Amino acid sequence: MAHKIGKQTIIIDGDVGVSSSAAVGSKKEGEGPLGEDFDIINEDSRFGEKTWEKAESKMQELASQKALEKCGFSMADMDFIFAGDLLNQCIASAYGVRGKKVPYIGLYGACSTYAEATGLASVFCDSAAKHCLAMASSHFCSAERQYRFPLEYGGQRPPSSQWTATAAGAAVISKEAGPPYIKAVCFGTVEDLGINDQNNMGAAMTPAAAATLAQFFKDTYTDPSDYDLILTGDLGYVGSALLVELMAKEGYNFHGNYNDCGLMIYDREKQQVECGASGCGCSASVVSGHVLPRIKSGELKNVLVMSTGALMSPTSVQQGETIPGVAHLICYSSEKGNIF
Amino acid sequence: MAHKIGKQTIIIDGDVGVSSSAAVGSKKEGEGPLGEDFDIINEDSRFGEKTWEKAESKMQELASQKALEKCGFSMADMDFIFAGDLLNQCIASAYGVRGKKVPYIGLYGACSTYAEATGLASVFCDSAAKHCLAMASSHFCSAERQYRFPLEYGGQRPPSSQWTATAAGAAVISKEAGPPYIKAVCFGTVEDLGINDQNNMGAAMTPAAAATLAQFFKDTYTDPSDYDLILTGDLGYVGSALLVELMAKEGYNFHGNYNDCGLMIYDREKQQVECGASGCGCSASVVSGHVLPRIKSGELKNVLVMSTGALMSPTSVQQGETIPGVAHLICYSSEKGNIF
Numbered sequence: 001m002a003h004k005i006g007k008q009t010i011i012i013d014g015d016v017g018v019s020s021s022a023a024v025g026s027k028k029e030g031e032g033p034l035g036e037d038f039d040i041i042n043e044d045s046r047f048g049e050k051t052w053e054k055a056e057s058k059m060q061e062l063a064s065q066k067a068l069e070k071c072g073f074s075m076a077d078m079d080f081i082f083a084g085d086l087l088n089q090c091i092a093s094a095y096g097v098r099g100k101k102v103p104y105i106g107l108y109g110a111c112s113t114y115a116e117a118t119g120l121a122s123v124f125c126d127s128a129a130k131h132c133l134a135m136a137s138s139h140f141c142s143a144e145r146q147y148r149f150p151l152e153y154g155g156q157r158p159p160s161s162q163w164t165a166t167a168a169g170a171a172v173i174s175k176e177a178g179p180p181y182i183k184a185v186c187f188g189t190v191e192d193l194g195i196n197d198q199n200n201m202g203a204a205m206t207p208a209a210a211a212t213l214a215q216f217f218k219d220t221y222t223d224p225s226d227y228d229l230i231l232t233g234d235l236g237y238v239g240s241a242l243l244v245e246l247m248a249k250e251g252y253n254f255h256g257n258y259n260d261c262g263l264m265i266y267d268r269e270k271q272q273v274e275c276g277a278s279g280c281g282c283s284a285s286v287v288s289g290h291v292l293p294r295i296k297s298g299e300l301k302n303v304l305v306m307s308t309g310a311l312m313s314p315t316s317v318q319q320g321e322t323i324p325g326v327a328h329l330i331c332y333s334s335e336k337g338n339i340f
Numbered sequence: 341m342a343h344k345i346g347k348q349t350i351i352i353d354g355d356v357g358v359s360s361s362a363a364v365g366s367k368k369e370g371e372g373p374l375g376e377d378f379d380i381i382n383e384d385s386r387f388g389e390k391t392w393e394k395a396e397s398k399m400q401e402l403a404s405q406k407a408l409e410k411c412g413f414s415m416a417d418m419d420f421i422f423a424g425d426l427l428n429q430c431i432a433s434a435y436g437v438r439g440k441k442v443p444y445i446g447l448y449g450a451c452s453t454y455a456e457a458t459g460l461a462s463v464f465c466d467s468a469a470k471h472c473l474a475m476a477s478s479h480f481c482s483a484e485r486q487y488r489f490p491l492e493y494g495g496q497r498p499p500s501s502q503w504t505a506t507a508a509g510a511a512v513i514s515k516e517a518g519p520p521y522i523k524a525v526c527f528g529t530v531e532d533l534g535i536n537d538q539n540n541m542g543a544a545m546t547p548a549a550a551a552t553l554a555q556f557f558k559d560t561y562t563d564p565s566d567y568d569l570i571l572t573g574d575l576g577y578v579g580s581a582l583l584v585e586l587m588a589k590e591g592y593n594f595h596g597n598y599n600d601c602g603l604m605i606y607d608r609e610k611q612q613v614e615c616g617a618s619g620c621g622c623s624a625s626v627v628s629g630h631v632l633p634r635i636k637s638g639e640l641k642n643v644l645v646m647s648t649g650a651l652m653s654p655t656s657v658q659q660g661e662t663i664p665g666v667a668h669l670i671c672y673s674s675e676k677g678n679i680f
Contacts, residue, residue, distance in 0.1 A: 001341050001467050001468075002467045002468040003467065003468055004419060004468050004469060004470075008443050010468045050659070051659050053655060053656065053659065054659070054661075079344060080527060084448065086429075087653065087655070088428040088429070088653045088654070088655060089426075089428070089448065089450065089651065089652065089653035089656075090448045090651075091651070091652070091653045091655065091656045091661075094530060094651035094652075094664055094666075095651075095656065095661065095664065097530050098530045098531075098532050098664045099530070099531075099532065100529070100530070101529050102529060103348050103526075103527035103528055103529055104527070104528070104529060104530050104666060105447075105449075105456060105460070105527055106447065106448045106449045106456070106651070106666070107445075107446065107447060107448065108424065108429065108430040108446045108447065108448040109445075109446045110429065116445060116446070120445070120460070123463070123464065123467065123468055124463065126467065127341050127342045127343065127463065127466065127467045128341075128342040128343055128344050128350045128463055129344060130344075146655075186443075187420060187443035187444070187445055188443055188444070189440070189441050189442060189443055189444060190434060190437050190438045190439070190440070190444050191438075191439075192438050192439065311429065311430075311431070311434035311435075311446070312429065312431070312434075313427065313428045313429035313431045314428070315393060315427070315428060315431065315486075316393065316429075316431045316435065319390070319391050319393065319394070321394075321435065324434055324435065324438045326434075326444060326446070
């Protein structure tokens with residue numbers, strides 16, 4: 001049974017694992033370095049819908065359908081759906097699961113949502129559930145007009161900005177499934193070191209990422225050398241460099257095994273995305289489409305994924321507030337049994 | 341250990357219960373029929389803050405402080421915080437828990453959030469946690485300007501509208517605590533029967549409430565006569581009447597033991613709230629301040645609380661979408677042991 005160790009970490013005892021996962025993206029994601037890893041690429045970012053918001057719901061539907069298809073389960077086999085997105089009132093998720101007849105637990109963790117959903121699904125599958133669907137999405141066009149400017153305005157993007165991925169990722173988490181096995185979950189605390197530039201969200205999220213990662217290492221008596229890959233959600237170029245610095249101050253040094261989903265999904269030079277990618281769909285699609293299959297095949301053994309979220313809103317920024325961040329961590333492994 | 345029975349219901353096996361709870365409100369809530377049951381009433385709806393959004397964060401802080409004070413625990417004793425609100429990007433909760441150094445799981449379930457938070461906290465306390473904080477809030481002024489019109493505009497309210505409660509409720513859910521004991525949780529599905537009038541949210545949420553309640557009765561082989569009180573979140577006058585009708589069609593008749601938090605918190609005649617109250621803070625404060633103490637004292641024995649949420653956003657309504665609803669149910673009891 002799931003149990004807590006140390007200050008924040010939950011050990012998942014049973015053989016809880018990922019039955020299957022799927023990633024959906026659009027044109028820009030398909031042209032990026034991970035293009036081949038997406039299950040579905042739709043060149044039209046409207047996905048056949050009339051609005052970008054509806055397109056985002058469609059992406060969640062496509063991702064979940066594809067994930068279910070891959071493991072041979074149907075929506076009716078799912079006990080619970082854990083999902084969220086960036087839109088006001090999380091409408092991409094709510095409309096995406098409407099009429100699915102599966103209990104829905106709506107989440108808001110900004111870009112940390114994919115790990116938040118996976119973490120809750122893992123705890124549930126280690127007790128009250130057999131199968132859970134965990135998913136998250138984001139859309140460049142719906143996010144830009146909601147958080148910044150209408151696209152038609154053509155505002156310039158500062159060098160520290162990140163490009164919201166038009167992507168969705170879904171995973172079926174199950175009891176007695178895997179590889180990939182889910183070994184532990186570490187939900188993060190809300191940290192705020194005073195960044196108030198909403199075009200520099202990587203920096204705003206980094207203290208939360210560092211706090212969660214350091215606490216996880218302390219709770220499990222492990223360090224970076226115990227993992228093949230340590231992945232943050234979307235700190236981007238500025239935030240990632242900061243994380244390396246902050247972790248070094250805590251005595252934790254990476255040995256070429258650290259990367260950031262926000263730096264993997266696009267080619268920063270060729271695709272003009274400034275500091276990299278962001279959005280719930282970034283880590284959701286990179287993990288679902290690229291990382292989990294490599295754990296399944298055994299190419300990667302022990303992997304930490306930490307999705308990171310900036311919890312501000314345009315209103316809070318206008319009211320002079322700084323930007324709090326949160327980061328949730330999932331520890332995956334290709335092998336059964338206790339790894340701690 | 342928490343386990344699922346039937347199609348949707350999770351039985352909480354251990355002695356998981358409510359260690360304490362607290363309710364915070366403002367002037368209008370203090371003048372209502374339940375005014376005496378609030379732990380804190382602040383006549384100034386800004387709660388000493390510069391904006392209504394910050395006031396809402398303050399209300400969550402006050403509610404959690406008061407709840408902790410009542411059971412003698414500190415914030416550091418909490419394993420996890422489950423919280424949410426109605427504001428874009430759920431800023432009332434995120435800023436309310438900033439710097440608290442407790443892992444935060446952010447939720448969006450519209451007005452169903454209090455039951456969603458309590459349900460997750462209960463499942464966690466039946467496995468991976470000892471103490472969790474569950475809370476939710478809403479604020480009339482922040483909600484009106486976000487969902488409808490700026491207050492200064494002075495728009496007329498149609499007769500089917502509901503008044504967003506300026507209130508917050510918090511509960512400390514613990515392993516080996518109670519009464520009140522938490523016996524079962526039933527997370528709901530997203531239902532949409534085509535209502536598109538955002539001034540008639542009670543009607544939009546009712547199909548979801550009926551679906552969850554009927555499923556819970558089927559899963560547990562119980563019926564309305566097994567409960568002293570069955571309480572919906574905020575269906576209001578129109579939605580409550582509809583629920584009675586829908587449940588009767590399913591063969592379930594209430595015997596004077598059904599009520600709605602939205603009809604309890606204000607005096608509809610004297611306080612000019614049209615169809616009653618709404619908002620996450622409505623069921624959060626009515627349950628935390630009024631219902632749980634009465635279960636604790638034994639005045640009420642078996643109680644079902646079902647918070648109900650309308651999952652639309654102004655954007656989805658403007659884009660011609662109908663309004664999906666969701667309802668999550670918590671089964672409380674004053675007595676230990678299996679009640680099913």
